[in-house]
Amino acid sequence: MILGISASGRPVGITDEVVKAVLLESGLEWEYISLAGKKINGCIGCTRCASDNRCKQKDDWNEIGDKMLEAEAIIFGAPNYYGTINALGHACLERTYSFRHQGKFCLEGKFGIAIGVDDQDKTSVVPYIKRMMVHNKMKILADFATDGYSQCYTCGFGHKCAVGSVYKKHGFLDEIKDEHLPPRFQEQEKNRCQAVEIGKQLKKKLG
Numbered sequence: 141m142i143l144g145i146s147a148s149g150r151p152v153g154i155t156d157e158v159v160k161a162v163l164l165e166s167g168l169e170w171e172y173i174s175l176a177g178k179k180i181n182g183c184i185g186c187t188r189c190a191s192d193n194r195c196k197q198k199d200d201w202n203e204i205g206d207k208m209l210e211a212e213a214i215i216f217g218a219p220n221y222y223g224t225i226n227a228l229g230h231a232c233l234e235r236t237y238s239f240r241h242q243g244k245f246c247l248e249g250k251f252g253i254a255i256g257v258d259d260q261d262k263t264s265v266v267p268y269i270k271r272m273m274v275h276n277k278m279k280i281l282a283d284f285a286t287d288g289y290s291q292c293y294t295c296g297f298g299h300k301c302a303v304g305s306v307y308k309k310h311g312f313l314d315e316i317k318d319e320h321l322p323p324r325f326q327e328q329e330k331n332r333c334q335a336v337e338i339g340k341q342l343k344k345k346l347g
């Protein structure tokens with residue numbers, strides 16, 4: 141089984157589209173988890189996981205951690221919030237601290253695919269996800285950053301807001317029309333091809 145995780149706070153956004161695209165392209169048995177709406181605390185450094193590599197905090201992460209242990213490969217996608225990975229994604233990866241004790245690395249050898257979703261800056265999220273995968277001794281198979289879909293297009297005020305993404309691209313508008321909207325993942329030709337390619341790579345390695 142390969143596991144796709146979308147760390148976005150939006151259940152339907154670019155992150156979930158790109159993660160699902162890689163899963164589907166692989167043709168392998170897969171499971172998908174969206175972190176949207178999940179309650180995931182950060183690691184509290186209590187080290188109660190040191191004896192048995194199990195996190196003792198009780199929230200929505202434990203089930204996700206179990207799925208990570210089950211998976212042969214983890215496709216982790218996360219959006220850029222304020223120039224770094226979003227908090228949910230960070231908390232989810234931070235809790236994998238519990239998998240690394242006394243010379244044991246529970247995720248060791250699993251394939252990892254790191255995907256960042258950004259409006260502008262494509263350089264912060266992917267390296268972060270990769271670093272966390274490396275800390276877990278995972279084997280990074282591929283990574284890429286894809287174009288985001290700014291919340292300013294759907295917040296209801298984007299057309300008349302002087303500090304948002306809509307204004308930056310189009311200036312003030314009477315209304316936001318279809319022609320102004322950013323491309324969804326399936327319309328991002330180059331990025332879509334990357335997802336297809338990575339799906340094929342996964343199939344080759346694990347199929």
Ligand SMILES: Cc1cc2nc3c(=O)[nH]c(=O)nc-3n(C[C@H](O)[C@H](O)[C@H](O)COP(=O)(O)O)c2cc1C
Pocket residue numbers: 148149150152153154155156219220221222223224257258259260261287288289290291
């Ligand atoms: C709180 C917040 C902060 C954001 N900050 C940035 C940012 O610094 N740089 C950027 O490129 N995009 C930023 N974005 C835009 C998101 O990365 C973009 O909307 C992305 O598509 C979100 O992923 P999703 O479509 O899966 O929800 C921000 C969005 C939010 C909600």
